[in-house]
Amino acid sequence: METTEELAHKGRGRPRDEEARNRILGAALQVLEEQGFANTTTDAIAERAGASKATIYRWWPHKAAVLIEALRENVAQEMPFPDTGDLREDIRLQLRNFIRLLNGPHGRIFKAFVAAAQSDPEVAEAFKTVWVRPRRMDAKQVLEHHRGNSLREDADLDLVMDALYGPLYYRLLIGHGCLSEVYTDALTDLVLASILKT
Amino acid sequence: METTEELAHKGRGRPRDEEARNRILGAALQVLEEQGFANTTTDAIAERAGASKATIYRWWPHKAAVLIEALRENVAQEMPFPDTGDLREDIRLQLRNFIRLLNGPHGRIFKAFVAAAQSDPEVAEAFKTVWVRPRRMDAKQVLEHHRGNSLREDADLDLVMDALYGPLYYRLLIGHGCLSEVYTDALTDLVLASILKT
DNA sequence: AATTTACGATACTAAAAAGTTTCGAAAATC
């Protein structure tokens, strides 16, 4: 799903303004953080970016496409995966990194995307493709290194992923209880109890 | 937060039509199931209910209030809690009952509420008050019976609730993977491993 | 019978936001 690059002719005429593009993507995320998906308007993005609405619709087919591309470029890159060699430590750090993200300004972006996904299949698919699936793959791969050592041979890593990240999304979206390191450490221990080799 | 009853004067004049009220609440849920929160219009509710929009706004201050009352009256009552005496069986049945609800037509109602809660604090608070908190209280109370017997003395039931229900909401909202009994049974065993008395 | 309140139907108002178009200027190619 290339959205942009293949349209940028290298022929005649004024070339695309890459700075404007970056301003638009950055502004989109800012507005999304402040207003949520439903209240993010293209007018607000354009104004914040110091760009024209016409420029936005010149390069993206609709509002959601802008936000999806912004997610891919400016958020989905952020999380390196720890691989310390110690299973418990790997998971602890993974979860701590994630809640640091959720508790920061970007947390609202995730809320916004999940909310929008409920009524827009394109957003739903994009969120899974751009964020959920790659992250799960990476995380599973790191944990896989421990299989047979500290990790039980029969551990179901898909279930483990759900058990680790489900509660975090749950608290983020429902808003009961905070997302602290005390909490993620306790969650880590709960899950570890069932997958540690005895 | 009484919304209705105290307004129904018993004085003069035509009394409130309780059947119309029920039709409106029922229609609200139907439309919500089919269209999601954002696309649920008062016109659609009125038409479906065979009622007038004026009647809706006569008794509810705005659209969200109708949907919240419908949630409270027609959904939040549905889930009895199993109390078999066996901890594993209690949890298994709890989760099975819940996914039966989520996989049925009402599943979309939960998606819709969580989505709407992200941009409407009143909906967020109502969802927690009407659904989340009462259910968590009930569930914790049932599990509490086992403490000291099959359940470890030091088990953190808030964390356990998150570990059990977080993944289910996660799968419901993100839409990766199904919500089957095989899945909830596996999840039950994962959580049990950390809270069973050894 | 007179009064009061609710009802359904329907027209209406008002606001918001998506997406389009127009325009004059800027930045590239040939």
Next chain:
DNA sequence: GATTTTCGAAACTTTTTAGTATCGTAAATT
């Protein structure tokens, strides 16, 4: 220097929907 394409600004169209108002009728009290 002519052409092409983009740019920002701003007016504009269109659609959608929340919420209100009007009206004639139905169901209750006094």
